[in-house]
Amino acid sequence: MALIDCPDCGRRVSPRAPSCPNCGAPITATGHPADRRLVTPGLLGRLTAVLGAWLVFPWVARLLAFLAGIAMLIVMFTSAR
Known part of the structure; x- marks a missing residue:
């Protein structure tokens, strides 16, 4: 040193x-x-969180849309006679 x-x-x-x-x-x-240091532990954690949210959010949105579609089909078929 x-x-x-x-x-x-x-x-x-x-x-x-x-x-x-x-x-x-x-x-x-x-x-x-x-x-x-160029990359600190706090910066690395923030980058990981942003990357994780960026990758996970579309799957959560698709799952919610799928569940809403299933709920809509259930309501349509149970209300029709």
Whole structure:
């Protein structure tokens, strides 16, 4: 892992350290590319939910239309004499 310079005292510290061990200044690892993730667990969950809804919704709509058709046939045949 590459070390970064402390913004206050300039000493080399780990980007994962919460503060500089020399001066106590808070460390932010914004410039380290390994700490940034493109896909986070929250984003992955949202994408999965959207994809699942996109794939499942047409089947639910077809099932409801099929059940409505069956109910209509039952009403038609029971009311006809």
